[in-house]
Amino acid sequence: HMGYPLSEGSVRDGVLICHWHHWEFDLKTGGCFLTNGDDVASFPVEVRDDVLFVGIPKGAREAARQRLVDRGMRTLEQGLKDRSTFLIAKAVTALRESGATPQEIVQHGLFYGAHKTNEGWSxxxxxxxxxxxxxDDIDAADHNLFLVHGLTQIANRTSGSSRRQRFPFPRSNEDPDLVTLKRWFRRYIDLRDRGAAERILLTLHxxxxxxETxxxxxxxxxxxxYFTGDGHALDFANKMFEGLDYVEWRGAHEILRPIVVDLVSRTRHEETSRWQDAVPVLDPVLAxxxxxxAANQTADEKTLDVSAFAQVLLGDDFEPIVPQVEEELRAGVSPLAICRAMTYAGAVRTVRFHLKNEGDWHDVANIYSYAHGLYRAFQxxxxxxxxxxxxxxxxxCTYLRWLNMPSARVPREGQRLPGEETFDSTEQMLTRLQxxxxxxxxxxxxxxxNQYLEEDHDITPLRHALxxxxxxxxxxLHMFQVLEAAFRHYDLSDDAEExxxxxxxxxxxxxxxxxMKNILWSTENAERLQRGELLSDRDDDD
Structure with a gap:
């Protein structure tokens, strides 16, 4: 149990006692008496001529595998309810070992997270x-850890109680048309009427x-x-549609509903003092x-210099920038290209972010991930x-200019570590990076x-290392968002500097x-247990 050999435990009145944590188990079934404790496997035994035989039924391999999957799912459910990283890690490693696919584990987590929260697409x-x-950007050795991260975050943000059930409108001979439904949906979101907006979205489904609708x-x-919820409403909407693809749109009503909370409850920045100067500039353009x-769709397509336009977006004053965005759109520049320029501007804001401003890291992450989310939305x-x-x-993007004052130094071409530290291999470089x-x-x-990129090493190991x-x-969340935006726009660009x-x-x-590193330690311990190692053993030879 948890790597402790139960053969070293003691038995009293048919109860097996583990001497490490003093958990107690039914000797016959393996059931744990501790509330929320994890059961252990049991097997039939016989003594023949003073020899102990442990029975494994014939033809039971596939049935045993399915039992392991079922048991892993139950353990995962329990870990999510208890917010126990260790139980979640044990479930993930057991499920993967028994043949459950990553998609099955993701589906279970998404449904649980969407069904058990009243806080929106968390x-x-x-x-x-x-x-x-x-x-596919992660080393296979980190796949379990990847899943445990996501599932643990879900556990930490769910209440364990289900949301109130809502249903689509009844069918009739005269269903409302899409124009009417969209007008209603926008009205109820504006009024922050969550229930009405949810019903309209469920009716569409x-x-x-x-x-696309x-x-x-x-x-x-x-x-x-304006910039609802610091951009998270749009970004989470993208993640919702990506999540629906992972569940293959089965049970889509569960995945759809939480986004309405983000749309009705998050900050609308035209209502904040910070954005008041922008309202008279933006309102006429948005009208x-x-x-x-129409001009953009009928004009001949114009190519945008992404890097150059990113410098425009990095300007200090939004008043001249807003008309420039409009001008490029009217001239036939694809909105996707402007999104790429904005994402690149977000990357520049991030590399120039000085550590003296460490309390504001989320702001630069928000523009970076928002611009990438906008790119995905236009797709x-x-x-x-x-x-x-x-x-x-x-x-x-202009509001973030103060977070680049002072501006952090970006590594120069040819710059190397102090002392001209050298490396015999890329593996040494990435170990040093860690x-x-x-x-x-x-x-x-x-x-x-910077040196790794200049020397044109394979990008895949660097992705794995980061x-x-x-x-x-x-x-x-923001760390994952930044990583996705960086990897995806690295692939989109043909420009070495970008x-x-x-x-x-x-x-x-x-x-x-x-x-902290609690998730790492829990996952490593769970993987050791799955390999049959004992946590009570030392890792060294001393």
């Missing part, structure tokens, strides 16, 4: 979706409307207000987005209303990554965070 289910998105409803209301969209459901998100992001991260030596980590650095900590800045942004953000 960072827990968002992180689990991010884990699924980044699966019940009627079999395509994903649902996305249009959600993205429109996410941008009806003519239909006209801007799924482009519209005139969604253009408003470009103008919101352009204004917010050491820098462990001690939050942010500048040294950036210089080393992800592992993040997973060694009890990472929070690629460099994206990877440096991920390095700087992840290595600078001060967090």
């Amino acid at each position: 960072s827990g289910v968002a992180i689990l979706t991010l884990c699924a998105n980044l699966w 019940d009627r079999g409307e395509p994903v 649902l996305a249009d409803f959600v993205f429109t209301t996410a941008t009806d207000f 003519r987005v239909d006209e801007i969209w 799924l459901a482009p519209s005139a209303e969604l253009l408003r998100g470009l103008f919101h992001g352009a204004v917010f 050491e820098f991260a462990d001690f939050q030596k942010v500048a040294e980590a950036e210089i080393l990554v 992800a592992h650095i993040m997973l060694r900590e009890d990472a929070e 690629k460099r800045i994206h990877m440096l942004a991920a390095t700087r953000y992840i290595t600078a965070q001060k967090v």
Whole structure:
């Protein structure tokens, strides 16, 4: 039990006692008497001529595997309810060992997280979706740890009680048309009427409307207000639709409902004092987005210099920037290109973020992840209303200029570590990177990554290393968001400097965070137990 040999325990009145934690088990069934304790396996035994035989029934391999999967799912459910990282880690390692697919585990976590929360599309289910998105970017040795991160975040953000059930509108001979439903949906979101808005969204799904229609409803209301929830409403909406793909739209009503909470309850920045100067500049532009969209769709496509326009977005004053965004759209520049420029601007804000401003890290992460989320939204459901998100992001990017004062030094071309430290292999470089991260030596980590990129080493091991650095900590939402934005826009770019800045942004953000390592330790212990190792043994030979 937990690596302690139960053969070293004692038996009293048919009860087996583990001497490590003094948990008690039914000797015959393996059932644990401790509330929320984990049961142990039991097997039939016989004594024949003073020889003890342990029975394993014939043909039981597949049945045993399925029992292990079922038991793993029960353990996972219990771990989520108890908010126990160790139980979750044990469940994940057992499930993976017994043949359960990562998608099955993700599906279980998403349904649990969506069903057991009243707080919207929380960072827990968002992180689990991010884990699924980044699966191929992570070293296989870290896959279990990846899942445990997402599931633990879900456990920490759920109440254990189910939400009130809601249903779509009844079917009739004259169902409301989409124009009417969209008008109603926007009205009830504006009034912060969660229940009414949920019913409309469920009705769309019940009627079999395509994903593009649902996305249009959600993205429109996410941008009806200025930078809703620091951009999280739009970003979480993207994660919701990505999550629906992972569950293959089965039980979609459960996954759809929480986003309404984000749309009705998050901050609308036109109501805040910080954004009051932007209102008279933005309102006239936003009033003519239909006209801007029509011009954009009919104009010949114009290529945008992403790096150059990112410098425009990094300006100090939003008043001249907002008309420039409009001008590029009217000239035929794709909204996707402007999203890429905005994401790159977010990466630059991140690499120039000085550690003296450490209390404001989330702001630079928000523009970085928001711009990437806007890019994904335009891929799924482009519209005139969604253009408003470009103008919101352009204004917010200028508000972050103070977080680059003073501006952190970005590694120079050819810059090397103090003492001209040399490495015989990329493995040595990445081991050193881990050491820098462990001690939050942010500048040294950036210089080393800069050298790695200049020497044109394989990018895959570096991705694995950065992800592992993040997973060694009890990472929070923004770390996952930054990693996804950096990796995806590194792949989208053909410009070496853009690629460099994206990877440096991920390095700087992840290595600078001060967090604990509880999830790492729980997962490592669970994996040792699954391999049959004893936690009571020393790791060294002394």
